[in-house]
Amino acid sequence: MKEVTEPSRAVPVMAETEVLVVGSGPAGLSAALAAAREGVDTMLVERHGCFGGNITQAMVGTIAWYRSERTVDAGGIGVEFERRALEMGAALDDPDGQGQLLDADMFKVVADRLVQEAGIVPVLHCFSVDAIMDEDAVQGVITESKSGRQAILARCVIDATGDADLAFQAGAPYSMLPKEKRMPASTTFGCSGVDVEEFLAYVHANPSRLSDWARKTSGKEDDLFSTWIAEPFKRAKDAGEIPADATLGGYWGGLTDAGEATNINVAHSLGVDTTDVWDLTKAEMEGRQKALWALEALKKYTPGFQKARLRSFNSSLGARESRRIVGEYVLTEHDVKNEARFADSIGIFPEFLDAYGEVIMPTTGRYFQVPYRIVLPQRVENLLVAGRSVSAEKVASSATRQMMCCTVTGQGAGVAASVSVRADVPCRRVSLPEVQKALARQGVRIE
Numbered sequence: 001m002k003e004v005t006e007p008s009r010a011v012p013v014m015a016e017t018e019v020l021v022v023g024s025g026p027a028g029l030s031a032a033l034a035a036a037r038e039g040v041d042t043m044l045v046e047r048h049g050c051f052g053g054n055i056t057q058a059m060v061g062t063i064a065w066y067r068s069e070r071t072v073d074a075g076g077i078g079v080e081f082e083r084r085a086l087e088m089g090a091a092l093d094d095p096d097g098q099g100q101l102l103d104a105d106m107f108k109v110v111a112d113r114l115v116q117e118a119g120i121v122p123v124l125h126c127f128s129v130d131a132i133m134d135e136d137a138v139q140g141v142i143t144e145s146k147s148g149r150q151a152i153l154a155r156c157v158i159d160a161t162g163d164a165d166l167a168f169q170a171g172a173p174y175s176m177l178p179k180e181k182r183m184p185a186s187t188t189f190g191c192s193g194v195d196v197e198e199f200l201a202y203v204h205a206n207p208s209r210l211s212d213w214a215r216k217t218s219g220k221e222d223d224l225f226s227t228w229i230a231e232p233f234k235r236a237k238d239a240g241e242i243p244a245d246a247t248l249g250g251y252w253g254g255l256t257d258a259g260e261a262t263n264i265n266v267a268h269s270l271g272v273d274t275t276d277v278w279d280l281t282k283a284e285m286e287g288r289q290k291a292l293w294a295l296e297a298l299k300k301y302t303p304g305f306q307k308a309r310l311r312s313f314n315s316s317l318g319a320r321e322s323r324r325i326v327g328e329y330v331l332t333e334h335d336v337k338n339e340a341r342f343a344d345s346i347g348i349f350p351e352f353l354d355a356y357g358e359v360i361m362p363t364t365g366r367y368f369q370v371p372y373r374i375v376l377p378q379r380v381e382n383l384l385v386a387g388r389s390v391s392a393e394k395v396a397s398s399a400t401r402q403m404m405c406c407t408v409t410g411q412g413a414g415v416a417a418s419v420s421v422r423a424d425v426p427c428r429r430v431s432l433p434e435v436q437k438a439l440a441r442q443g444v445r446i447e
């Protein structure tokens with residue numbers, strides 16, 4: 001590859017903080033809230049103009065669609081997101097389960113409010129582009145923004161970028177499937193002009209079941225209701241109205257009394273590397289085209305959608321999978337499916353898997369504990385990794401990538417970072433009983 005050499009230069013330090021969280025999805029937002037609530041100086045840096053990650057940027061509001069009557073759920077900040085959103089008119093009942101469907105736009109305000117109340121120092125429109133290292137220890141990050149290239153120094157850094165950007169830059173071991181084998185990236189969209197009553201009558205007359213889309217289940221999932229929709233796209237393809245190879249099919253999301261379908265998730269792009277700018281560009285543009293084909297098919301073949309109009313696209317491509325660190329422990333499929341218990345638990349998550357065609361729903365009350373070591377990278381100090389890039393094998397990652405589980409690893413990392421700063425010990429050597437005590441005080445269920 002052709003290269004140029006940048007001249008070395010001094011970079012101004014824009015801020016110093018005790019805990020720095022990079023990325024503000026369910027994981028990063030939870031991490032920053034948890035750390036700040038423990039009383040340490042906390043800064044939250046986000047490359048886009050709002051906090052929330054996939055919730056606000058990719059219209060992924062279904063934070064607990066898995067929840068059933070017998071689910072033993074994680075407590076803590078994820079459930080607080082649902083409650084605050086409900087109180088602030090930023091949520092609808094999720095038609096897919098017993099959770100709240102967070103509204104992509106209103107949740108931006110919920111996140112602002114939570115950040116302000118916790119006293120977090122917010123930085124939006126700020127891209128973290130490199131790790132500042134002193135041998136194996138992260139000292140902070142280099143950022144790029146309209147203010148130019150600047151540094152932020154921190155005593156402990158939490159990588160919640162979803163892509164493990166910082167862990168990668170710091171030289172932590174990670175794994176990444178070939179892009180052809182990764183889960184798709186998606187373009188979600190919203191519509192107005194939907195006759196909700198007519199659409200729901202159609203849905204109830206033609207109900208979808210989980211077995212309509214999941215290739216592998218434990219059997220008990222098969223007859224559960226699902227907001228899956230695929231028929232209109234098949235009909236439009238069969239009629240030659242849209243390309244036969246367009247990857248369309250998914251969930252119709254939320255509906256409002258104002259005739260809106262708020263987050264239709266049916267347009268997917270396969271083989272996308274979300275750490276590659278060329279792939280991102282292509283998928284953004286192709287995704288919008290696919291969403292328009294989907295809308296065409298919905299209008300023609302779906303009762304209630306005849307007069308639907310596009311109102312919004314996601315503001316950024318919805319990414320599901322890229323780098324995962326290889327941490328001090330790698331969570332396994334066996335752990336998730338066999339109620340694993342760990343002495344270093346930082347929270348629990350129900351026995352719920354959804355990815356690679358396999359779905360296990362938490363209808364039994366079974367759950368596993370989430371070990372601290374999956375947020376702890378090997379080799380690199382002063383760094384924790386939360387969210388979808390925690391240390392997990394492929395199948396186990398279809399549990400850890402779930403937004404509620406991202407809030408568990410985020411809150412655990414945030415509290416651990418605060419304990420590390422206060423005790424002035426590396427994250428690797430924090431007192432686990434102290435971390436667990438603080439998490440319990442914050443409403444997290446550890447056992």
Ligand SMILES: Cc1cc2nc3c(=O)[nH]c(=O)nc-3n(C[C@H](O)[C@H](O)[C@H](O)COP(=O)(O)OP(=O)(O)OC[C@H]3O[C@@H](n4cnc5c(N)ncnc54)[C@H](O)[C@@H]3O)c2cc1C
Pocket residue numbers: 022023024025026027028045046047048051052053054055057058060062063064065126127128129160161162163165185186187188265317318319320386387388389401402403404406
């Ligand atoms: C279409 C779609 C549907 C989904 N459906 C569901 C569902 O129904 N239920 C569910 O639980 N999960 C679902 N998921 C998965 C879920 O959304 C993700 O796994 C989850 O959001 C990951 O959370 P996170 O905090 O790790 O990362 P993200 O939500 O991806 O947030 C990462 C944040 O970091 C920021 N960032 C990234 N790099 C940098 C950088 N270098 N500097 C500064 N900021 C940076 C990003 O802008 C973003 O705000 C879905 C995903 C998609 C795409």
